[in-house]
Each structure stands twice: as structure tokens, then as C-alpha cells.
Amino acid sequence: MKADTLARLQAERAAQRPVVLLTRLSDGAQHLWPQEALPGALAEAARDALGSEKAATVMLDGEAWFIHPHNPPLRIIVVGAVHIAQAMAPMAAPLGFELIVVDPRRAFATAERLPGVSLNTDWPDEAMAALRPDARSAVVTLTHDPKLDDPALDAALRSPAFYIGALGSRRTHAKRVARLRELGHGDDAIARIHAPVGLDIGAVTAPEIALSVMAEIVAARRGAALGAPRPAPTEGRISIGISA
Amino acid sequence: MTTDTTQSEDILAIAAEWRAAGEQVAIATVVETWGSSPRPAGSRLAVTASGRLMGSVSGGCIEGAVADAAKQALATGRPQLLDFGVSDERAWEVGLSCGGKVKVFVEPLT
Numbered sequence: 001m002k003a004d005t006l007a008r009l010q011a012e013r014a015a016q017r018p019v020v021l022l023t024r025l026s027d028g029a030q031h032l033w034p035q036e037a038l039p040g041a042l043a044e045a046a047r048d049a050l051g052s053e054k055a056a057t058v059m060l061d062g063e064a065w066f067i068h069p070h071n072p073p074l075r076i077i078v079v080g081a082v083h084i085a086q087a088m089a090p091m092a093a094p095l096g097f098e099l100i101v102v103d104p105r106r107a108f109a110t111a112e113r114l115p116g117v118s119l120n121t122d123w124p125d126e127a128m129a130a131l132r133p134d135a136r137s138a139v140v141t142l143t144h145d146p147k148l149d150d151p152a153l154d155a156a157l158r159s160p161a162f163y164i165g166a167l168g169s170r171r172t173h174a175k176r177v178a179r180l181r182e183l184g185h186g187d188d189a190i191a192r193i194h195a196p197v198g199l200d201i202g203a204v205t206a207p208e209i210a211l212s213v214m215a216e217i218v219a220a221r222r223g224a225a226l227g228a229p230r231p232a233p234t235e236g237r238i239s240i241g242i243s244a
Numbered sequence: 245m246t247t248d249t250t251q252s253e254d255i256l257a258i259a260a261e262w263r264a265a266g267e268q269v270a271i272a273t274v275v276e277t278w279g280s281s282p283r284p285a286g287s288r289l290a291v292t293a294s295g296r297l298m299g300s301v302s303g304g305c306i307e308g309a310v311a312d313a314a315k316q317a318l319a320t321g322r323p324q325l326l327d328f329g330v331s332d333e334r335a336w337e338v339g340l341s342c343g344g345k346v347k348v349f350v351e352p353l354t
Contacts (some may be wrong), residue, residue: 001351006260027274027331028323028351030272055286057276066275066349068286193346 080142081108087210128155138163160209270314281344
């Protein structure tokens with residue numbers, strides 16, 4: 001690889017633009033797409049690779065090309081700069097996520113508590129309007145305060161976010177579901193919420209809960225059965241779950 | 245901080261850093277896998293002529309052999325396509341015990 005190619009590839013990644021590295025395996029010749037104009041078949045293979053997020057060797061005109069997509073990081077938008085958010089912060093980057101923490105309570109949302117994390121101190125409805133969660137975003141609410149959690153969940157349910165999780169016991173969640181129904185969300189929407197949040201690993205401490213949430217997000221991202229949303233609670237079946 | 249689908253530890257950034265520090269650097273990338281190979285296509289390993297290693301192209305089975313090939317690529321200035329698998333005697337030597345097969349592309353950073 002030429003140092004110049006490496007520098008251009010890294011610049012695109014730093015700017016969070018999707019970029020594909022194409023390598024001809026017979027001689028190591030390389031291109032970046034879409035930054036360089038490429039013949040149709042190569043460009044098409046590059047576009048497909050970004051879509052599938054899978055690197056692969058393909059044969060084109062009798063030549064083997066390695067097509068290596070680099071998408072911008074997936075995002076986790078956390079509402080609540082609380083202890084669990086702090087514990088999630090160092091796990092996010094190595095797992096391939098950018099963590100964004102939303103909390104208008106400035107005593108919580110400080111760089112000292114969350115070094116290196118991008119902080120948004122707007123109210124969650126404004127923050128979510130600005131952050132615009134997409135299909136590569138996860139949204140997790142952690143405040144326990146309906147004034148903060150509900151507007152974020154409302155916005156998340158109106159977005160294509162690939163994962164939505166809400167901290168709170170089953171009892172808390174049942175009340176939350178009732179409020180979200182009043183905001184106009186139906187069963188299908190509410191079924192998207194993972195609550196109680198995180199895989200059931202018996203988590204007690206903040207780092208353990210952070211681990212269970214990160215594991216559930218990874219499972220959702222990778223399409224594992226554990227990452228599928230669970231049935232929403234119904235009014236008649238209230239039981240007390242983890243009240244973390 | 246950006247990522248791709250296979251690894252988030254930024255081996256390219258490390259390779260660039262090493263080169264800037266005056267090291268001779270090669271990059272090895274898994275370009276094809278069959279069976280139960282431990283690391284997916286796109287996994288990278290950075291290697292210096294001085295012997296530094298970062299990243300992985302297997303569960304540790306073939307990194308030594310890849311590092312040797314990388315040093316060769318640095319000496320010749322030419323990339324190499326390496327084949328490891330159970331049908332390959334060399335793979336038995338280096339111990340790709342998982343029963344999978346991988347192709348690894350090794351290129352000098354020039």
C-alpha cells in the first residue's frame with residue numbers, strides 16, 4: 001500500500017465518510033471508492049460491499065480483487081450521563097461504536113465524568129432532532145426520569161434506529177408503555193423497546209449492566225436471536241424485574 | 245474513531261504511526277476464508293522489519309509465518325498472496341489447527 005493511499009483512506013474514515021479500499025491481488029494495485037471514478041463492475045462491487053458491510057475477494061474480468069468496505073462507526077446515543085453511561089464509554093470504541101451522551105443536567109454531563117465522549121446538553125427532544133438516529137444508530141435511555149427518557153424514546157420510535165433500550169424494572173416499563181401509547185405509539189412500535197434493558201446476566205453493578213447492554217446491542221447489530229426485541233409487558237402481567 | 249465490519253482496533257492508524265516513526269512496515273490482510281477460520285476477511289495485522297506486531301489474521305496460528313512473509317515482502321518491495329489451509333503442508337507446519345483455510349495478502353507500506 002502506498003503511504004498516500006493509506007493517508008487518503010484514513011482521512012475519509014476520520015471524516016466519517018464511507019470508503020472502500022479495492023486491491024488487485026495479482027500486483028497490489030489499489031483504488032478508493034467513491035473517491036476515485038472506477039469502471040462499472042468495480043464500482044458496483046464496492047457499493048455492494050458498503051451495503052453488506054462484508055469484505056470479500058471477487059473475480060472481475062479474470063482478475064481477483066479484494067473489496068474492503070469501511071463504513072463510519074455505528075452510534076450509540078445514550079440519554080443520561082449516569083454511572084452506567086460512564087461504564088459503557090470505554091467499551092464502545094473497541095466494539096466499533098461512537099458513544100454520544102445526552103443529558104441537560106450539567107452536573108452529570110461533564111468531560112470529567114465522561115472523558116473523550118461527545119456530550120450533548122440539550123433537552124432530549126432537541127438533541128434527538130439534531131442527532132437524527134438512523135438505521136446505524138442505537139438509542140438507550142438511562143435516566144429513570146420520564147421527563148428525559150420519554151421524549152428520547154418517542155423520537156427513537158419514530159426513527160429507524162436498529163436498537164432501542166430503556167432502563168427500568170418491568171413495573172416502570174409498564175407505566176412507560178402506557179405513557180408512550182398516549183403519545184400515539186402502537187404495539188409494533190413499543191415492541192421495539194428492549195426493557196428491562198440488556199441481556200439477563202444477573203447484572204448488579206454499573207459495569208455489569210453496561211456489559212449486558214453492550215452485549216445486547218452487539219447481538220442486535222449482528223442479528224443474533226438474543227438481540228431480538230422481547231414481547232412488551234401487558235397491564236395484567238406486571239412483575240418486578242431488575243430495578244437497576 | 246472509525247470502524248469497519250471486522251475490527252475496530254485501528255491497525256491502519258498503528259501502521260501509519262510506525263511508519264512516521266521511521267519503521268519499515270508491512271500490512272497483512274485476510275482476503276478470503278473457508279470453513280472455520282477464526283478471523284473474517286478484512287482482518288489486519290501490521291508488521292515491522294524490526295519485529296513489532298499488532299492486530300491478527302488468525303487466532304494466533306499463522307501470525308508467525310505471516311510475519312516472516314511480511315519481512316520478505318519488505319525486503320523485495322513486492323506484495324505476496326499467502327495460502328493457509330489443511331491441504332497445505334505449510335499450514336500443518338505452522339499449525340492452522342482449526343481446520344479452516346485462509347488467504348492472506350501481504351503488502352509493504354511504501
